[in-house]
Amino acid sequence: xxxxxxxxxxxxxxxxxxLRYTPKGLAVAKIGLAVNRRWTTETxxxxxxxxxxxxxxxxxxxxxxxxxxxxxSPLLVEGRLRLDxxxxxxxxxxxxxxxxxxEGFQFLGSGTRSTEGAPAPAPAARPAPAAQPAPAxxxxxxxxxxxxxxxxxx
Numbered sequence: 001x002x003x004x005x006x007x008x009x010x011x012x013x014x015x016x017x018x019l020r021y022t023p024k025g026l027a028v029a030k031i032g033l034a035v036n037r038r039w040t041t042e043t044x045x046x047x048x049x050x051x052x053x054x055x056x057x058x059x060x061x062x063x064x065x066x067x068x069x070x071x072x073s074p075l076l077v078e079g080r081l082r083l084d085x086x087x088x089x090x091x092x093x094x095x096x097x098x099x100x101x102x103e104g105f106q107f108l109g110s111g112t113r114s115t116e117g118a119p120a121p122a123p124a125a126r127p128a129p130a131a132q133p134a135p136a137x138x139x140x141x142x143x144x145x146x147x148x149x150x151x152x153x154x
Contacts, residue, residue, distance in 0.1 A: 005080040007100050011035035013073045014052060019066040029062035031055040033077060057102040065105065074108035
């Protein structure tokens with residue numbers, strides 16, 4: 001049986017991202033995203049609902065999101081669904097929560113952009129390698145493909 005687990009969301013952060021590190025040094029970020037849906041009912045009434053989604057990011061992507069994003073920032077997220085299950089210590093009942101594991105993202109605010117979690121640095125921030133001719137750095141900045149997947153743990 002075939003299966004497919006892919007989520008694409010666009011929304012605004014509900015809080016500042018929380019960055020922590022595992023004992024082995026892996027960065028883990030907790031992100032809250034609010035996704036709005038607007039529609040018109042059959043009677044012409046405008047309706048809106050907001051869905052709040054918890055997102056977990058790991059590695060370099062977690063650090064990048066925490067460095068550049070804050071509460072209210074718009075963000076496009078690509079990821080996969082994950083079901084967390086545990087026993088409630090107070091009631092003893094089984095609990096579960098559906099969340100998203102971040103696999104890629106894109107900044108949507110003005111002045112910043114990224115592909116698959118790697119931010120595109122400003123032209124002055126990227127030094128040209130010594131062995132490369134002078135015209136090469138602008139070419140590298142225009143083509144973000146070589147930077148996709150850098151330091152991505154997935």
